[in-house]
Amino acid sequence: MATDRHGHPMTDTGAEALAHYEQALDDLLFFRPRVMETTRAALAAAPRSAAVQSLAAYLGVLGTEEKDAAAARDAFAGFRAGLDTGKLTSRERMHVAAATAWLDGDLHGAGSILGELSVAFPRDALALFAGHQHDFLTGDAQRLRDRIGGALDAWDEADPHHGPLLGMYAFGLEESGHYERAEEVGMAALARHPRDVWGIHGVVHTYEMRGRFADGIRFLDARTDDWSSGTLLTVHNWWHYALFTLETGDTARVLGIYDAALHHDRSAGVAMELLDAAALLWRLYLAEDIQTARWARLADAWERRQDGPHYAFNDAHAVMAYVGAGRLAQAERLVGDREKWLAGQPGVSNRAMTADIGL
Numbered sequence: 001m002a003t004d005r006h007g008h009p010m011t012d013t014g015a016e017a018l019a020h021y022e023q024a025l026d027d028l029l030f031f032r033p034r035v036m037e038t039t040r041a042a043l044a045a046a047p048r049s050a051a052v053q054s055l056a057a058y059l060g061v062l063g064t065e066e067k068d069a070a071a072a073r074d075a076f077a078g079f080r081a082g083l084d085t086g087k088l089t090s091r092e093r094m095h096v097a098a099a100t101a102w103l104d105g106d107l108h109g110a111g112s113i114l115g116e117l118s119v120a121f122p123r124d125a126l127a128l129f130a131g132h133q134h135d136f137l138t139g140d141a142q143r144l145r146d147r148i149g150g151a152l153d154a155w156d157e158a159d160p161h162h163g164p165l166l167g168m169y170a171f172g173l174e175e176s177g178h179y180e181r182a183e184e185v186g187m188a189a190l191a192r193h194p195r196d197v198w199g200i201h202g203v204v205h206t207y208e209m210r211g212r213f214a215d216g217i218r219f220l221d222a223r224t225d226d227w228s229s230g231t232l233l234t235v236h237n238w239w240h241y242a243l244f245t246l247e248t249g250d251t252a253r254v255l256g257i258y259d260a261a262l263h264h265d266r267s268a269g270v271a272m273e274l275l276d277a278a279a280l281l282w283r284l285y286l287a288e289d290i291q292t293a294r295w296a297r298l299a300d301a302w303e304r305r306q307d308g309p310h311y312a313f314n315d316a317h318a319v320m321a322y323v324g325a326g327r328l329a330q331a332e333r334l335v336g337d338r339e340k341w342l343a344g345q346p347g348v349s350n351r352a353m354t355a356d357i358g359l
Contacts, residue, residue, distance in 0.1 A: 006123040006161075009089050010051050017046030024055060025126060029164040031197050031232040035059065050092040051126070053079045057099035058130045064137065064271050066310035073103040091121050098130070105348030107138055118147060122154035125161050132168045137311075138349070145172030163192030167199025174205045182206045195226045197233040204240045213247040216240070235261055239276040246283060254280070258294065269301050271314050278302075278317040278324075285324050292325075299325035309341045312350055312358030335359065 002010040002018045010018060020042035027035035039059060042052045053076060060072020076099060085093055094117040102110035114131035117124060128151055135144040148169040155162045170186030173179075183206040189199035200223060207216035220227065220241050227237045238261035246254050263277040277298050281291055302318040309315070315334060322331035338354050 004051070006125060006159075008051075008091055008121065008124060010049060011088050011092055012048040013046045013051065017042050017049055017052060020045055021049070021052050021055065026161075028055070028059075029125065029129060029161060030193070030195065033230070033232055035232075048079075048083075050083070050088050050096055054092075054095035054099045055126060057103055058126070061102050062130070062133050062137075064311045064314055066308055069103065069310065076100065076103055091117065091124060094120075095127065098127075102134070105346075105350060107134065107349035109349075110134060111138065111140070111143070115143070115147060118151055122151035125165075128165065128168070132172070135172075137313075138353075141172070141175040145169070145176045145178075148172055160193075163189050164196055164198065166192070167196045167202055170199060170202035171205065174202055174209065179206045179210050190223075194223065195231075197227050197231045197237060200227050201233060201237060201240070204237065208240065208243060211247075213244045216244040217248075220244075235273045235276055238262060239280060242280055243283075246280075251284070251289065254284075255291070255294075263294070263298055263301070267301070269304065271305070271307075271311075274298065274301055274305075274321075275314065275317045278320045281324055282320045285320075290324070295321065295324035295326075299327055299330070303330065309338055309350060309354060312338075312353040315354070315358055 002013045002015065004010055004018065005022055013021065020038055024035055024038035024042055027038050036059065039056050043056055046052050057072050057076045061069050080096065080100070085096070088096070094113055098110045098113040098117065101113060111131065111134045114127050114134060117127040118131055121127065128148060131147050132144065135147060148165055149172065152165060152169060155165060166185050166189035170182045170189060173182035173185060183203055186199050186203035186206070189196050193199070203219060204216055207213065207219065228234065238257055242254050242257040242262070245257065258277065258280055262273065262280060267273055281294060281298065284291055299321040302321045307314060307318065315338060319331045319334055322328070322334070338359060342351060342355055
């Protein structure tokens with residue numbers, strides 16, 4: 001039986017698949033777009049590997065894309081149909097359970113299992129990353145901090161993955177209000193890996209929350225080559241740059257960033273990017289700067305998606321786009337659709353998110 005770099009046995013995973021898996025995990029931790037490619041290579045080499053299949057399942061839900069989640073759910077169900085769980089390690093069984101819960105819409109159940117997994121196996125980088133992103137998507141600031149903080153003592157500082165864990169911990173500290181400590185930990189992460197874009201993101205948040213907008217611009221300018229292109233977080237970090245710039249009053253520069261990085265003709269139309277575009281234009285809208293043409297293009301992009309009730313945070317930003325574009329009927333239709341959906345009382349985490357916050 002193969003063993004991963006952190007000492008965990010990998011059932012039904014040969015040497016070739018293990019090499020692809022390790023590369024995919026590294027790509028995931030550093031937000032490299034090729035993570036999809038390296039994961040597919042691992043799946044091709046070991047289609048019965050529970051760890052590889054769980055990684056693919058997490059990738060299907062982390063982008064909050066309804067269609068991706070549905071495809072991942074179908075693929076994972078096919079894997080589980082012929083699965084003999086008795087031959088799996090306890091760690092692998094927990095990953096399968098967590099991925100199944102998440103794909104079924106039970107985000108909080110998945111987060112709980114991932115928490116137990118990280119306590120039992122604190123050097124499981126996949127569980128820590130998936131759990132950290134889960135806490136981010138569910139807005140759980142305390143667990144965003146403590147899930148990673150509780151595992152750090154199990155890690156050798158010389159491990160190449162200790163750095164990205166520090167980057168995650170920095171973000172958890174920041175979201176919990178520990179801004180100075182978060183900056184310190186984030187800078188320690190970047191000393192190990194300057195292109196750790198999640199670590200950069202964590203430090204950027206500390207400047208935002210303390211009103212240190214000029215420092216934020218200087219920080220990002222000094223590291224432009226490390227974050228400004230070629231990562232899964234590129235658009236979001238440009239959004240942060242635009243927020244700092246907005247605070248300086250340079251609206252022309254803000255709109256230049258929007259057109260070049262946040263939303264343009266070549267934009268992928270994925271939810272994570274459209275969220276940032278809506279969130280930036282909405283700040284201008286609140287300042288009575290109505291960007292009519294940009295709102296119209298953004299509303300078109302949201303409408304093309306035809307999203308169902310999958311993630312309330314996305315729905316709220318779609319409504320922003322419709323309101324910004326003056327399409328109140330579309331906004332009202334979306335709200336009405338979610339109200340009807342809630343009446344059916346589906347047993348998924350997004351129900352409470354929609355009922356308590358989204359609407």
